[in-house]
Amino acid sequence: MKPYSPMHTITTTAKREVEILLLKKGVIFTLVILLLGIVGMIGFATWMKNKEDSEESGPAIAAVGIEQQLLDDAGYDTRTAADRDEALQLVRDGEVEAAVVAGDKTWEVIEDGVPTTSLLTSVNTLSEQHARAETLDNLGITAGEYEAATPQIEVVPVNLDNADSGDPDDSEEHFARLGTTLIALIIVIFTVTTFASQVGSRVTEEKSSRVVELVLASVRPLDFLAGKLLGTIVYGFLATALLLAVGLIGVNVSGLVDDLELDWAILPVLLLSWLLAMLFFGGLYAAAGAMVQRTEDLQSTQMPILILLMASIYVPMFSWSQTDSTFMQVMSWIPPFSIFTAPLSYAAGDFTALQLAGSFLLAAVTTTLVVWGAARIYKRTILNNGSVTKWSQLLRRG
Numbered sequence: 001m002k003p004y005s006p007m008h009t010i011t012t013t014a015k016r017e018v019e020i021l022l023l024k025k026g027v028i029f030t031l032v033i034l035l036l037g038i039v040g041m042i043g044f045a046t047w048m049k050n051k052e053d054s055e056e057s058g059p060a061i062a063a064v065g066i067e068q069q070l071l072d073d074a075g076y077d078t079r080t081a082a083d084r085d086e087a088l089q090l091v092r093d094g095e096v097e098a099a100v101v102a103g104d105k106t107w108e109v110i111e112d113g114v115p116t117t118s119l120l121t122s123v124n125t126l127s128e129q130h131a132r133a134e135t136l137d138n139l140g141i142t143a144g145e146y147e148a149a150t151p152q153i154e155v156v157p158v159n160l161d162n163a164d165s166g167d168p169d170d171s172e173e174h175f176a177r178l179g180t181t182l183i184a185l186i187i188v189i190f191t192v193t194t195f196a197s198q199v200g201s202r203v204t205e206e207k208s209s210r211v212v213e214l215v216l217a218s219v220r221p222l223d224f225l226a227g228k229l230l231g232t233i234v235y236g237f238l239a240t241a242l243l244l245a246v247g248l249i250g251v252n253v254s255g256l257v258d259d260l261e262l263d264w265a266i267l268p269v270l271l272l273s274w275l276l277a278m279l280f281f282g283g284l285y286a287a288a289g290a291m292v293q294r295t296e297d298l299q300s301t302q303m304p305i306l307i308l309l310m311a312s313i314y315v316p317m318f319s320w321s322q323t324d325s326t327f328m329q330v331m332s333w334i335p336p337f338s339i340f341t342a343p344l345s346y347a348a349g350d351f352t353a354l355q356l357a358g359s360f361l362l363a364a365v366t367t368t369l370v371v372w373g374a375a376r377i378y379k380r381t382i383l384n385n386g387s388v389t390k391w392s393q394l395l396r397r398g
Contacts, residue, residue: 009219013227014234021198021235030194031239034187038243041183042250049256059119060095062087065102070126084108102130180251181266181347182320185340187243188274189313195236196281196309197302199228203289203378204298212382221379225286229371233278240274269343272360277339280367281309283374290382291389304391308336316341323348333359335366 021027060077064087071078079096081087087099091110098115100123101108107127109115136142206212215224244267288301315337319328323345332342332351342359345351351359381389 004219006220006223009223010227010230013219013224014231017202017228017231018235020202021195021232024198027194027198030190031243034190034243035246038187038247039250042247042254042256045256046254059097062090062096062099063102064099066100066126066130070130071100074122074126100126102127177266178320178323178344178348181270181344182316184244184247184267184270185273185316185343187247188240188270188277189340191236191240191243192274192277192281193309195232195239196278196285199232199282200285200289200298200302201295202228202232203286203382204292204295207290207292207382208294216383221382222375225375225378229279229282229286232282233275236278237271237275241271244270266343266347269346269356273339273343276360276363276367277312277336280336280339280363280370281305283367283371284308287374287377287381290378291391291394293385293388297388300388301391312336312340316344320344323350333362335363339363 060079061071062079062081063071064081064084068078068080079090081090081099084101087101088110090096091099091112094112097111098119099108099110101110107123109120109123111119203212206215212224248264248267284305285302288305289298291301292298315328315331319325319331322328323332328341328345329350331337332345332355338359342351342356342363346353346356377394380394
């Protein structure tokens with residue numbers, strides 16, 4: 001007879017869990033929905049970006065007495081007309097959206113109806129440019145000489161929070177980096193919620209069917225639990241990595257981030273966050289599953305865990321744009337809230353790499369203690385076929 005091998009029990013159980021999860025319709029449906037959601041959001045964002053780029057070309061304009069290049073540089077599709085009458089006819093026929101007729105002291109903007117404010121503002125700016133060019137020409141000054149003599153003034157938006165430092169954020173890149181991290185974090189949260197709850201439901205299913213009694217007759221409870229957690233974590237980790245990879249490849253192929261420099265090093269951080277969260281909540285869900293005899297009673301023991309999970313999700317979701325606030329800084333250090341909050345603070349530049357490592361280390365220690373406690377609960381209650389074990393009873397026993 002071969003001696004008992006804990007590693008063999010763990011790996012065998014893990015393989016079995018992966019095989020079962022691969023056939024679980026609920027899990028597959030959730031992952032497919034997430035995948036379609038990612039592809040759909042990228043497609044919609046790409047469509048909106050292309051639409052904006054096409055709109056930047058501007059409407060078709062008939063021009064009389066104006067250099068075509070002046071309107072072309074402003075983004076209009078310019079068509080030169082011989083005189084005012086021809087320009088009017090082009091507008092009436094719908095071949096152009098508007099006409100601009102330049103006189104010595106008056107520029108007419110002609111549309112079918114009241115001319116739009118945006119076109120009037122644009123033409124007014126062009127008339128000033130035209131007047132300046134003629135003035136410079138009369139004075140014998142070239143455009144290059146004028147530009148060289150003109151001071152270059154840059155208008156920079158400064159957030160009040162950064163006004164004292166004199167180092168304003170590049171708001172566009174900052175928002176893109178933070179927004180990308182938030183979307184990736186949402187994927188992480190969805191998969192953690194899906195796979196952690198699967199641990200609890202699988203434990204209860206095996207207990208209610210009395211399968212676990214047969215299994216534990218030949219293997220140790222903690223080895224069996226470790227295998228269940230390992231199998232679920234391996235499957236969930238690979239699925240999450242695949243979803244994040246699809247998102248990364250999608251935004252790169254679509255050209256959404258061509259003009260922005262994003263820090264993709266945040267992806268390993270998010271995967272580490274997923275691992276810590278999965279161990280933390282997966283262990284608790286396993287304990288909750290062992291505390292009941294029937295699947296119908298599972299909600300009563302899972303509710304405290306679900307409330308804690310929702311609270312951990314609520315903090316980063318509703319304060320993601322305020323990572324520099326005292327509240328978010330504190331929450332970035334308190335497990336399990338910090339597991340989801342610290343990556344956002346780091347992506348926003350309000351957490352250093354050293355602070356992130358310290359936060360994750362504290363979360364890892366806390367997660368180890370939680371898994372250890374959950375394993376004790378599992379061992380104590382998994383073969384209890386009586387009434388539902390309550391959390392208050394476990395706390396009183398210590």
